Amino acid sequence: MASTDVIGAGQAQKKQGNNMSSKKKSRGPWLERYSALILAVVLLGAWQILVPLSGLSEFVLPTPLAIATRIVNELPLLATHGYVTLFEVVVGFAMGVLVGIPLALSIFYSRAFERAIYPILVALQTVPKVALAPLLVLYLGYGWAPKITLAFLISFFPIVISTVVGLQSLDKNLVNLVRSMGAGEWQTFFKVRLPAALPNIFGGFKVAVSLAVIGAVIGEYVAAERGLGYLQLQANSQFDTTLNFATVVAISGLGVMLYFIIDTIESRVTYKRDSAK
Amino acid sequence: MSATTQTGAAVDISRLSKIYKTREDDDVLALDKIDLRIEPGSFVAVVGPSGCGKSTLLSLLAGLTPASTGSISIDGDGVSRPHPKTGVVFQSDLLLYWRTVLDNILLPIEIKKLDAAKYRQRAEELLAQVGLEGFGNKYPSELSGGMRQRVAICRALIQEPGLLLMDEPFGALDALTREQMIMDLQSMWLRLGNTVLFITHGIDEAVFLADRVLVMSPRPGRVDLDLKIDLPRPRQWSKTHEDKDYHGYVRQIRAIFEAKGILVAH
Numbered sequence: 001m002a003s004t005d006v007i008g009a010g011q012a013q014k015k016q017g018n019n020m021s022s023k024k025k026s027r028g029p030w031l032e033r034y035s036a037l038i039l040a041v042v043l044l045g046a047w048q049i050l051v052p053l054s055g056l057s058e059f060v061l062p063t064p065l066a067i068a069t070r071i072v073n074e075l076p077l078l079a080t081h082g083y084v085t086l087f088e089v090v091v092g093f094a095m096g097v098l099v100g101i102p103l104a105l106s107i108f109y110s111r112a113f114e115r116a117i118y119p120i121l122v123a124l125q126t127v128p129k130v131a132l133a134p135l136l137v138l139y140l141g142y143g144w145a146p147k148i149t150l151a152f153l154i155s156f157f158p159i160v161i162s163t164v165v166g167l168q169s170l171d172k173n174l175v176n177l178v179r180s181m182g183a184g185e186w187q188t189f190f191k192v193r194l195p196a197a198l199p200n201i202f203g204g205f206k207v208a209v210s211l212a213v214i215g216a217v218i219g220e221y222v223a224a225e226r227g228l229g230y231l232q233l234q235a236n237s238q239f240d241t242t243l244n245f246a247t248v249v250a251i252s253g254l255g256v257m258l259y260f261i262i263d264t265i266e267s268r269v270t271y272k273r274d275s276a277k
Numbered sequence: 278m279s280a281t282t283q284t285g286a287a288v289d290i291s292r293l294s295k296i297y298k299t300r301e302d303d304d305v306l307a308l309d310k311i312d313l314r315i316e317p318g319s320f321v322a323v324v325g326p327s328g329c330g331k332s333t334l335l336s337l338l339a340g341l342t343p344a345s346t347g348s349i350s351i352d353g354d355g356v357s358r359p360h361p362k363t364g365v366v367f368q369s370d371l372l373l374y375w376r377t378v379l380d381n382i383l384l385p386i387e388i389k390k391l392d393a394a395k396y397r398q399r400a401e402e403l404l405a406q407v408g409l410e411g412f413g414n415k416y417p418s419e420l421s422g423g424m425r426q427r428v429a430i431c432r433a434l435i436q437e438p439g440l441l442l443m444d445e446p447f448g449a450l451d452a453l454t455r456e457q458m459i460m461d462l463q464s465m466w467l468r469l470g471n472t473v474l475f476i477t478h479g480i481d482e483a484v485f486l487a488d489r490v491l492v493m494s495p496r497p498g499r500v501d502l503d504l505k506i507d508l509p510r511p512r513q514w515s516k517t518h519e520d521k522d523y524h525g526y527v528r529q530i531r532a533i534f535e536a537k538g539i540l541v542a543h
Contacts, residue, residue, distance in 0.1 A: 173371055180339045180365040181385040182358075191388065195375050271375040271416060 062242040070242045071249060077231070078250045084227040086254060088144050088216040092151020093209050093258075099152075100159030100208075101201075107160070108167045121160065129154045129215065133222045147219030147227070154215035155208035162204025166197030195270070202266040206259055213255040228254070285318035285472030286352045286362050286439030288338070293347035295333050295498075307333040309497035310347065315474065317439075320466055322475045322487035324530060326539045330498020331476045335444050338474065339365050351440055360440070361389070364433030368445040370425040372417040372432075378404070379413035382432045389436075396435055403431040406468075407461060423454035430462070434469070441466075443475045447482065459486060460514060467511060484508075484526045485517060492530050494537050501533050 031038070044064045051063045058066065071078065107114045129150060136146035174192050183191065220229025228251050235243035290313040297305040307330045315321050323331045336342040338349060340359035349356040351363065364385075372381045382400040383393050404410060407427040417425055426446060433441060447455045459482055466473055477483050483490045484506055492502040506526055508517060517523055534540040 171371070173367055173369065174373075176336075176339075176341050177365070177367065177371045178384070178388060179341055180359050180363070181388045182361065183388045187388055191384065192373065195373070198375075 059239055059241050062245055066242055067245045067249065071246045074243065074246060078228075078246065081226055081228050081231040081247075082250055082254060084144070085147075085213075085216050085220065085229065085251070088147040088219070088227065089151050089209070089212045089254070089258065091144075092148045092215060093155050093205075093212040095148070095152040096155035096159050096208055096212065097205070100156045100204075101163055104160045104163035104167070107164050121157070125157050130218050133218050136219065137223045142223050142225060146222075147216045147224070150219040151212040151215035155212040158207040158211065159201075159204045162200045162207070163197065166200025166204075167193055169200070170196050198266075198270045199272075202262060202270065205262050205266075209258045209262055210255050213251065213258070217251055284439070284470050285316075287317045288313070288315035288440060288472065288474070289350045290314070290338075291348055293334075293337065293349060294345045295330070295337060295342065296345045306497040308337070309499050311498075311500060313491075313500070315472060317472055318470050319488045320473045320475065320486060321489045321491065322477060322483035323491045323493060324477055324480055324483045325493035326478060326495065326534070329493040329495040331493050332444055333498065334493075335365075335442050335474065335476050338440075339363060339442055361436075362439040364436065364438035364441050366426075366429055366433045366441070366443045366446045368448050370417070370422075370429040372425055372428060374417050377414050377416055378409070378420070378428050381417065381428060382435050384432060385436055400431065400435055403434055404428075406465065407431060421454075423450055423458060426450060426458065427461075430465075434465075437469070437471070439471055441471050441473045443473065445477055446475075447479075448477070455482075456514065462486065463511060480527055480530050481518075484523060484530070485512060490526070490530065492533050494533070494539065501537070502530065504529060 048063050048065055051061055062070075103117070107117060132153065133146070133150055136149050140146040140149060170193055174196070175188055178188050178192050216227070217229040217232075220227040221233060224230040228247050232244055232247040232251075235241075235247060290311055293308055293311040293313075294306070295308040297307055299305060311334070323334065325331045333342065337344050338351075338356065340356050340363070343357065351360045354360065372378075373384070376384070379397070379400055382403065383396060386393050386396045401410075401413060404413060407430065409424060409427055409431075412420070412424070412428075417428070420428065426449075430446070447458050450458060463486060475483070475486060487506050490502075490504045490506060491500050492504065493499065494501050504526060508520060508522060531540060
């Protein structure tokens, strides 16, 4: 669900960028424009109808309407736990940015640093971060610290890699161009290198923030007293499948929301290269 | 701080060599003891095949690459870094896609920390001169290849450079656009009077545009022929291309390439 929403939004944005062709495109078949939405409605409708027909108990598979009703009714509860998870994700992701970007810059500007750190980074990346969760609980306790750490560890790698790749893929002639105008490295960075790398960097942010949600929730599964992951385990132990599903929707909603916040910031600070095509 | 002179800059090159170190021992001698004086306000074209050192020459003049030996001076100032009187146009337009046309043209002003507001009007005028009036707020992706290269030329001209360096500026354009650009470049140069160094591998456009054509050949990069082009200005496309002298110049240059085996006579 989340991914189809995201693709739909991207297309809508591209159309906005170009008034001339959007006029043409908007007259196109409406079936094509809303195909993702229609498919989602059809699938949810089928789910709604087939569950009672199949005779499955509500404890096994609740209907979409039952889940939606439950979400509305439990909104305060979901919000209370949602805030905790949101806090962990945001702090972990912010730490990923604060550590990842300077590290990426060091890798980009220093050959020696790149040689020293890259193999270690790649080796660390092969360690499944999720497997560190029990250890983090052991060291950092039951509070938000291990969740934030996990969210940080899991989100930091894509930020580093996408930033390095973004900086390295710059057309060398652009550097010559601004140098010919008298720019030093400082100006070259801010006028050309950084703006040219922004689409890559934001791509990394989007991947990272989705992963940070996973990190925080896994942390909560292992040991927690609050948060959406904790709430879900509670629902599970009480055979409250509807609340269980409601939590899944809340976790997804959290990820989608953060994704769109980053996407919005991106469209404010960057210009999409292909928007006129 | 006042605007640089409208008139062209003089360029003096003496004993200029450039050696590129390679990982093995066989260093490449890209330019071999070039001596050259370019008169202020003249249009000089450099023709030669790939690897003849013409782009190296431009890069040295732009102050982007240090010379191995010898010296360059622009209006008497030694060049060791990009000279403020120099504007460069590269083969690809190198417009920053996240900036509007106007902001692209004002980029050199921003980099030199001058007052962009003062140059805004000049940027609009330049755009009008190249037939892009009202395109200032468009983005490069909304422009055709020819239009983009016009914007790149405006960007190089925003500071009224005494020396305009052009590195195969029309190489990536289709034939019709190229023809139009050549005509427009001539009229702009006649109006501005700056010195132009125009690098190309097109013999036709070199002879058509220039006061003087330098023919270069590779390994090592040397000037084989320094040809003065004496054709009346303003040159008109059909008239000049039918001119007997024009063909004489083209033949002379081709003869050099044939003698060097760069062109095989057939």
